Amino acid sequence: xxxxxxxxxxxxxxxxxxxxxxxxxxxxxxxxxxxxxxxxxxxxxxxxxxxxxxxxxxxxxxxxxxxxxxxxxxxxxxxxxxxxxxxxxxxxxxxxxxxxxxxxxxxxxxxxxxxxxxxxxxxxxxxxxxxxxxxxxxxxxxxxxxxxxxxxxxxxxxxxxxxxxxxxxxxxxxxxxxxxxxxxxxxxxxxxxxxxxxxxxxxxxxxxxxxxxxxxxxxxxxxxxxxxxxxxxxxxxxxxxxxxxxxxxxxxxxxxxxxxxxxxxxxxxxxxxxxxxxxxxxxxxxxxxxxxxxxxxxxxxxxxxxxxxxxxxxxxxxxxxxxxxxxx
Amino acid sequence: xxxxxxxxxxxxxxxxxxxxxxxxxxxxxxxxxxxxxxxxxxxxxxxxxxxxxxxxxxxxxxxxxxxxxxxxxxxxxxxxxxxxxxxxxxxxxxxxxxxxxxxxxxxxxxxxxxxxxxxxxxxxxxxxxxxxxxxxxxxxxxxxxxxxxxxxxxxxxxxxxxxxxxxxxxxxxxxxxxxxxxxxxxxxxxxxxxxxxxxxxxxxxxxxxxxxxxxxxxxxxxxxxxxxxxxxxxxxxxxxxxxxxxxxxxxxxxxxxxxxxxxxxxxxxxxxxxxxxxxxxxxxxxxxxxxxxxxxxxxxxxxxxxxxxxxxxxxxxxxxxxxxxxxxxxxxxxxxxxxxxxxxxxxxxxxxxxx
Numbered sequence: 081x082x083x084x085x086x087x088x089x090x091x092x093x094x095x096x097x098x099x100x101x102x103x104x105x106x107x108x109x110x111x112x113x114x115x116x117x118x119x120x121x122x123x124x125x126x127x128x129x130x131x132x133x134x135x136x137x138x139x140x141x142x143x144x145x146x147x148x149x150x151x152x153x154x155x156x157x158x159x160x161x162x163x164x165x166x167x168x169x170x171x172x173x174x175x176x177x178x179x180x181x182x183x184x185x186x187x188x189x190x191x192x193x194x195x196x197x198x199x200x201x202x203x204x205x206x207x208x209x210x211x212x213x214x215x216x217x218x219x220x221x222x223x224x225x226x227x228x229x230x231x232x233x234x235x236x237x238x239x240x241x242x243x244x245x246x247x248x249x250x251x252x253x254x255x256x257x258x259x260x261x262x263x264x265x266x267x268x269x270x271x272x273x274x275x276x277x278x279x280x281x282x283x284x285x286x287x288x289x290x291x292x293x294x295x296x297x298x299x300x301x302x303x304x305x306x307x308x309x310x311x312x313x314x315x316x317x318x319x320x321x322x323x324x325x326x327x328x329x330x331x332x333x334x335x336x337x338x339x340x341x342x343x344x345x346x347x348x349x350x351x352x353x354x355x356x357x358x359x360x361x362x363x364x365x366x367x368x369x370x371x372x373x374x375x376x377x378x379x380x381x382x383x384x385x386x387x388x389x390x391x392x393x394x395x396x397x398x399x400x401x402x403x404x405x406x407x408x
Numbered sequence: 409x410x411x412x413x414x415x416x417x418x419x420x421x422x423x424x425x426x427x428x429x430x431x432x433x434x435x436x437x438x439x440x441x442x443x444x445x446x447x448x449x450x451x452x453x454x455x456x457x458x459x460x461x462x463x464x465x466x467x468x469x470x471x472x473x474x475x476x477x478x479x480x481x482x483x484x485x486x487x488x489x490x491x492x493x494x495x496x497x498x499x500x501x502x503x504x505x506x507x508x509x510x511x512x513x514x515x516x517x518x519x520x521x522x523x524x525x526x527x528x529x530x531x532x533x534x535x536x537x538x539x540x541x542x543x544x545x546x547x548x549x550x551x552x553x554x555x556x557x558x559x560x561x562x563x564x565x566x567x568x569x570x571x572x573x574x575x576x577x578x579x580x581x582x583x584x585x586x587x588x589x590x591x592x593x594x595x596x597x598x599x600x601x602x603x604x605x606x607x608x609x610x611x612x613x614x615x616x617x618x619x620x621x622x623x624x625x626x627x628x629x630x631x632x633x634x635x636x637x638x639x640x641x642x643x644x645x646x647x648x649x650x651x652x653x654x655x656x657x658x659x660x661x662x663x664x665x666x667x668x669x670x671x672x673x674x675x676x677x678x679x680x681x682x683x684x685x686x687x688x689x690x691x692x693x694x695x696x697x698x699x700x701x702x703x704x705x706x707x708x709x710x711x712x713x714x715x716x717x718x719x720x721x722x723x724x725x726x727x728x729x730x731x732x733x734x735x736x737x738x739x740x741x742x743x744x745x746x747x748x749x750x751x752x753x754x755x756x757x758x759x760x761x762x763x
Contacts, residue, residue, distance in 0.1 A: 107553075133553055139583055144542050144576040151492075151546020154531070157553070174573075178536045179543060186521040186532050189737035223738055223746075247740035322744050 082267045089259040091233035092122045094267075095240035096160065100130050106244055107152065109136045109145055110162030110198075119164055120200060120259055142172040149195045150179050158194045158244055166201040167210030173218070180249045181224030193224075193249040196240070201229075202293045202343045203390055204257030206383040213380055214344035219251040220321035220353075227320040228274060229253035231295035233263035235271065235318065242274040253320070255292035277324035279331065283313035286400050287331040289354055290341035291317040294391055298341055301396040312400065320350055328354065329361050336367035337403040341391045346374035368406035371399045413612075414656060415636055416626040420684040422692025430635040436698040442483055442630060443690045444708045446475040449499045450687065451712035452508055453661075455719055456515065460665040464723055466517040469496045473628070473660035476686025477593050479503065480633025481655070484641060485561060488529065490551075492544035492562040495533040496593075500563065504530035508715075509722035518726050538564060538571030541590065545577045548586035548644075559644040560588040561637070567598020569614075570606045578618040578652070587644035589637065590615075590652040593627060595659035600672040612654035620650045627657030628686040658684070731757065 086094070100106045108123055108130075114137035117124030127135035138145055142163060149159035163169045169176075176197065183191045203212030220227045226248050230236040236254070243250040272278060280295060281302050288298040295316045302312035313331050317323065332338055338358055340351035355370035373391045381389050416425055417432050424432070434442070453470050460468040471478065478499025485491065485503065493500055501511050506528045513522035514533060521532045534540035544562035551558045564574055569592060581588050594611055596603050607614070615622025625636045633655055640651035658681040662669050694700040735750040 139576075139579050141572075141576040141579065143573055144545070144580050147539065147542025147573060147576070148546030148549060148580060151543040151548070152550045153546075154525075154543065155547050155550025155554070157550055171572075174536065175539060175542065179534075179539050182520070183532075184740055185737050187525055187737075188519075188521060189740070190524050190526055192740055194740075226739075226743075248743075325744075 083264045084267065085262050086233055086265055087260050087262050088230070088233045088236045088254070089120060089122055091237040091265050092240055092254065093124055093126070094265075095237040096123065097126060097129070099160075099241045099244040100126065100134065103158065103244075105157050107134050107136060107157050107159045108162065109138055109149060109159050111138055111140050111145075111164050113137060113162050118162060120256065122198070123162065142168055143175050146172040146175040146180060146197060150175065150183065150193070153193050153195050154191055158196075160196045160198060160244060162198045163200070165211045166199055166213040166215055169197070169199055169215060172197075176219070176225070176251075177222050181222050184248070185224060192247045194244075194247045196243045196250050196252050198252045198254060200256040200259075201253045202255050202257060203380060203383070203386050204293055206386070208383065209380070212383065212386065214342065214375065216251070216253055216320050217344055217349050220350055225249055225251055225321065226275070227251040227253065228318060229255065229292040229320060230318070231255060231258065231292055231316050233261075234265045237265045237267070238270040239274055239318070242270065246274065253292060257293045258296065261296075275319040275322055275324060277318055277327040278316050279313060279327070280316045281312070281314040283311035283335070285311045285335055286337040286339055286403055287313045287315060287328070287335045288339050288341060288396065289315045289317060289328060291320055291350075293343065294341040297391060297393060298396060301393045301400070304393055305397060305400070310400065310404070323354065323357070325357060325361065328358060332358055332362045333365045336365050338366070338370035339373060339396065339399045339403060340370065341373045341396055343375050343390050345377050346372045347377055349374060368403040371403055373399045414624050414626055415632050416629050417632040417635065418629045418689055418693060420628070420689055422689045422696060424693070424697075427632075430632065430639065432631045432635060434631060434634060436694070436700075439631070439690060439698070440694060440700060440704065442479050442634075443687070443694060444711070445479045445483070445499070445502060446630065446687045446690065447708050448712050448715055449475050449479065449502050451716050452498060452502070452719060455716040456512060457661075457665060459720065459723055460515070465512065465515045465665075468515055468665045469663070470659075470661035470665075471496055471498050473658050473681065473686070474593055474595060475499055476630035476690070477627040477633050477655040477657050480630040481561065481591055481637040481653075484634050484637035486558070486641065486645075488556070488558045489641060490529045490531070490547055490558065490560050492531040492540040492547070492560065493533055494537075494540065494563050494565065494568070495535050496565070497533070497563050501530055504528045506530055508719055509726075512719070512723050513726065516723060516726055518729050537568040538573035538577075540564070541574045541577035542580070545580045545586055545588055548581065548588040549584055551587050552584070557645055558587065559641045560586075561591055561641065562588060563591050563593065565598065566592065566594040566596065566603035566606050566611060567601060569611055578615070578650075581650040582619040585647070585649040587647070588650045589640040589644055590650065591637065592652065592654045593657055594654050595627075595657050597659055597663065597669075597673070599663040599667060600669075610654070612652060615652035620652065622652040622654065624654045624656055627655030628684045628689070630686055630690055
């Protein structure tokens with residue numbers, strides 16, 4: 081098994097490279113992605129190797145990045161659009177929900193909207209305003225779109241390739257605070273399907289569910305209470321839309337307790353959907369109500385106080401205490 | 409008349425005028441054939457308005473007055489060119505060969521599309537103003553990458569000219585030298601909003617600021633619309649980059665069947681434009697210059713009537729879609745929520761629980 085250690089940023093870069101090598105119809109489009117390699121260097125070196133026609137430095141207009149990718153999709157291209165930051169995707173929101181999400185349906189399946197919109201999301205890098213947001217629920221709510229998020233370099237390498245191969249449009253959420261963390265990447269075998277959740281750590285008392293940056297925080301929470309005899313199961317959702325509920329149901333039938341972790345505000349969120357759906361599906365297995373550990377219902381705060389906003393190990397363990405406190 | 413820079417090859421009276429940059433290349437036979445197109449499309453429009461009034465269509469967006477712009481531009485296309493319309497490009501759809509009954513599927517609300525856009529090389533109508541312009545530019549960028557001898561013709565109105573997507577499309581087309589022609593029908597109104605609210609300068613002059621030529625053409629002069637569009641498409645195919653065409657015209661009817669133009673414009677203005685009718689001026693030319701026999705016009709009128717009757721029959725024959733069809737093609741690949749919805753509805757239908 082050929083494995084190698086690399087950062088998530090490098091794994092995404094290698095994944096994009098391999099997708100471009102495999103399919104000449106794959107294009108990359110975004111702001112500063114060519115010579116600069118993107119502000120996070122995810123596309124570093126790709127324009128040099130694949131040329132300006134395939135790695136396109138665009139004028140600064142997000143609606144146009146996505147809007148022209150739609151036209152390229154109609155022409156048979158698969159464009160990977162880079163949104164420079166989460167907070168800059170909104171000019172493209174119209175094209176995403178009005179055209180990207182609908183044209184396959186409107187054309188009775190004639191058009192294939194096989195484009196990927198890469199979105200560095202979530203906080204934790206000490207950035208200024210509009211650079212740390214978690215807009216995934218807007219897209220997860222929209223029929224016609226799929227939303228996924230990687231949490232490890234191995235998933236980053238494979239999921240970006242699977243997303244590009246998909247005939248459906250995909251919002252690809254990259255936890256920017258994990259870009260520089262290293263992990264093992266298996267260059268030969270994809271770990272699993274793009275829409276499958278995975279149990280990152282087995283446990284029996286409480287099921288923790290999250291995605292993106294929250295996965296590592298959940299694992300640390302589980303590790304921190306292991307010695308006390310509290311057994312937390314950690315599930316990496318990977319796909320936010322659709323959600324792999326079968327994996328969640330199997331876990332909850334075992335633990336009976338649910339804590340969902342996300343950076344996005346709690347109300348009307350991915351976590352809300354998970355709690356609602358699992359309450360319906362696992363009612364008789366539940367030993368406590370599902371609890372959400374999430375961002376607060378305020379605009380994302382200045383970075384000096386962002387760690388008071390983002391879910392921490394302490395807040396997760398507090399929620400674990402709460403769900404463990406119910407008599408069953 | 410309206411602007412000294414206006415390209416006009418035929419006066420409202422049907423008399424030819426010379427222009428330094430453009431000359432009419434159409435034969436009498438071609439002009440008669442395009443006259444027929446205009447008459448049929450106007451009849452289509454009238455019939456559709458009637459169908460809406462009778463409750464058979466949910467909505468209709470009329471094009472009376474804009475037939476010259478659309479048939480002129482539509483007949484200038486080469487077969488492999490691709491068009492990106494708004495919801496008012498019925499004349500373009502006609503020129504592209506989209507079956508008229510398919511065009512009405514959207515307006516009867518039995519479909520959100522209506523035809524195979526790849527087959528007719530005519531995109532589905534875009535209702536969100538200006539979105540299609542960016543989609544069109546992207547398609548043109550694909551043509552460039554394929555090295556194909558093709559061009560894109562995209563449409564929008566004076567109202568949509570204020571949309572960011574249209575202006576971003578200008579920037580991109582210019583920066584990438586995309587093979588595209590922007591065809592703006594300035595019909596003077598965005599529902600009730602006059603074009604003077606959209607722009608303080610004539611719209612065609614905007615193009616210069618983006619780095620490509622803009623041409624204002626008499627939108628009620630089919631001959632001029634044809635030549636200007638043909639030249640711009642040829643230039644685009646030859647690598648000359650984008651052109652913006654402003655077809656200066658007038659929406660003789662309402663914005664849609666839900667609109668009441670008497671609330672915001674005066675009859676006198678409409679009367680002025682009646683004398684500039686695109687169909688009448690071509691008819692005058694045909695009579696004067698080609699001595700077209702009255703029986704030829706009668707035959708076209710009869711054909712249009714028969715066409716309208718068939719269209720009506722076709723529309724009335726469009727039944728309610730199978731409710732389960734809403735689950736088809738929502739995604740290209742299987743999706744659990746779609747399948748769950750399909751199962752749930754199938755069960756309800758089987759039990760007669762829904763209409």
